[in-house]
Amino acid sequence: MIGLVQNIAILLSFSMLYDYFWSRKDNYKNIYFKFTTGFVLGGIGIVLILTPWHFIPGIIFDTRSVVLSITGLFFGLIPTITAMVITALYRLIMGGAGAHMGTAVVICSGTIGLLWRYFRPGWRKSKIKELALLGVLVHLMMLVCTFLLPAELVWNTLKIISLPVIIIYPLATMLLGVLMLHQEENSDNRKALKSSEEKFRAIIEQASDAMYLSDMDGNIIDTNRQACINLGYSRDEILKKNVWQLDALRNSGETVKIEFQKMVSGESFIFESLHRRKDGSTFPVELNASIISINGEPFVLGFVRDITERKLNEEKIIRIAKHYQALIEKAPDGIVLIDAEGNFKFISPSARKLFGYSEIEVVVGNPATYVHPDDLQMVLTSLQDLLHDPSTTLSLQYRFRSKDGYYRWVESIFSNLLADPSVESIVINFRDITDRKIAEEEIKKLNEELERKVTERTDELEKNRQELLDNEAALMNLVEDLNQKSEELQRSTAQLQLSNKELEAFSYSVSHDLRAPLRAISGFVGILLEDYEQSLDAEGKRICRIIQTNAIKMGQLIDDLLSFSRLIRSELHQTPIDMRSLVRNIISDFEVTQDLSGITVIIQDLPNSFGDQNLLKQVWINLISNAIKYSSKVEKPEIIIGSDILEKEKVYYIKDNGVGFNMDYVHKLFGVFQRLHSINEFDGTGVGLAIVQRIVNRHNGKVWAKGEVGKGASFYFSIPEV
Secondary structure: OHHHHHHHHHHHHHHHHHHHHHOOOHHHOOHHHHHHHHHHHHHHHHHHHHOOEEEEOOEEEOOHHHHHHHHHHHHOHHHHHHHHHHHHHHHHHHOOOOHHHHHHHHHHHHHHHHHHHHHOOOHHHHHHHHHHHHHHHHHHHHHHHHHHOOHHHHHHHHHHHHHHHHHHHHHHHHHHHHHHHHHHHHHHHHHHHHHHHHHHHHHHHHOOOEEEEEOOOOEEEEEOHHHHHHHOOOHHHHHOOEHHHHEOOOOOHHHHHHHHHHHHOOOOOEEEEEEEOOOOOEEEEEEEEEEEEEOOEEEEEEEEEEOHHHHHHHHHHHHHHHHHHHHHHHOOOEEEEEOOOOOEEEEOHHHHHHOOOOOOOOOOOOHHHHEOHHHHHHHHHHHHHHHHOOOOEEEEEEEEEOOOOOEEEEEEEEEEEOOOOOOOEEEEEEEEOHHHHHHHHHHHHHHHHHHHHHHHHHHHHHHHHHHHHOOHHHHHHHHHHHHHHHHHHHHHHHHHHHHHHHHHHHHHHHHHHHHHHHHHHHHHHHHHHHHOOOOOOHHHHHHHHHHHHHHHHHHHHHHHHHHHHHHHHOOOOEEEEOHHHHHHHHHHHHHHHOOOOOOEEEEOOOOOEEEEHHHHHHHHHHHHHHHHHHOOOOOOOEEEEEEEEOOOEEEEEEEEOOOOOOHHHHHHOOOOOOOOOOOOOOOOOOOHHHHHHHHHHHOOOOEEEEEEOOOEEEEEEEEEOO
């Protein structure tokens, strides 16, 4: 029984060795430490051999197989092999009939424990079952090793030890393994707890706010580094104090106790106060305290933030706010804030005074209702532009109704600060310019009156000067010259009338005498194609169609020629012309008759001009139709219409990216029936540009062109300023 107790004590010592010497030394398990552990475990094996226990008289047992199998399972390769070598050598040195069996048991036990460790890594999930299986396997091998005894002892020994070895030893293996697993779990829990405490302490120590932990009487039992920095005390000095001793606004612990009791009842405890440093100086703090439970007892955890900088900033903001308030109240100009819908948000005292309202009168509604009706649309449009583009600043002059119903002129600057979270308004700065407007109107009237008087006086002086220079002889010469010019004018008029009659007769002849045969030709060819279609072969039909087509072209040519001739004698009717509107209307007409969806037409700024609107419209029609026609075969046709204003004339141009022309033949462009491209490439009669040149010449202007083959053409014409 003493031997059994000794073995149990040694096994318990073995488990304690694992707990205190192995599982706690994760950071020191180098190879030297592992060999040292193996020597210690080998020593335990020797001690077990030296302290056997007698299960039956004459039969001796020890628990080395239990220890070595558990060693392989828990300690790993190096400690186990070291322990196996030491224990096996000692058993061999002891000698005796069971030396070989004892040595084999040592080797098998440790080897099976190692194999179990490395080939069944998940054995902890079913620890009882796995440890029991391990014990059974180890001690089955122990029984197998019995065959290493002398032959005459094998069967007698097996009969005596088989039952206790298979029952007691696996049970001992399982119990020792379970005990060591519990110690391992306890060790892991201690490590996790220690790690958690270290992390918590590190967080507390690195916190930017001071932390205090006190009991319900206010006695401080823990603090952090930031508290020492804020107060100038050491940690030990703070732990000797009560929280009320740190607060410059509390003079006893009773106040603290009362506040702590309120916290227990569920009241929040967040407030601002003053803390006193070790040197006696104070600083503002914000304290957030709460009740926590530690081991079932209540404690107060407080976080204290130094708000010195925040207080300084708040004071600075207050000073700035008062400064700006004073500026607004004393400013001579009015300031009004309105929201995105245009409603009043703020009206400065100066603004109220300018419009006759006292500081206590309520001004509500939309400022637009106070704007003069003639100025309202301009103000609303400008405000819409400001809402769409907040980066701009508007400066407007308009009339605003005051309390007495009188409209006063104001000059306002609008700034869109709706996106500024500190303003969230449209800011209007304005001043009363009514007196300035009245003065400007008076000055304008005086200037107009002065100009009128100067003109009258100048005319009078010129008249007097001319009267003095004129004399009777000059007057007689003038009369004689006038008579001669009158006679010449009469003769020229008669010749012109005769030419016009001849031209009219020619026009009639062309219009009537030439058109009739053309209509006849076209009609007879149509009859041939309709009535004798079956008699005509393909070549005959083709020739008939060619005759018809050329007859139509001849008619168009006659029309263009007549149009050109009319320009020579037509009378100009000059009026102001809105060129941009004229061009837009022409483009719209083309869009009705042609598909312009694939053509990009850019109309730039076109200044107004003075001339015959119908004739200049024909100029634009001819130029635009040419640009459409000659750019129709490029991939992305583009037409640009614009102008340049020179010193004494306005130049209009139209540019395209079409087929262009060779500048060597530019002199032919404006001749009648002159073409730079064949009729098969582009249709036309060759009269359009001649008409353009004739109309522009009649307006005393010029027309010219620039181009390059394959890169487009540009046509220009000028109209003198009137």
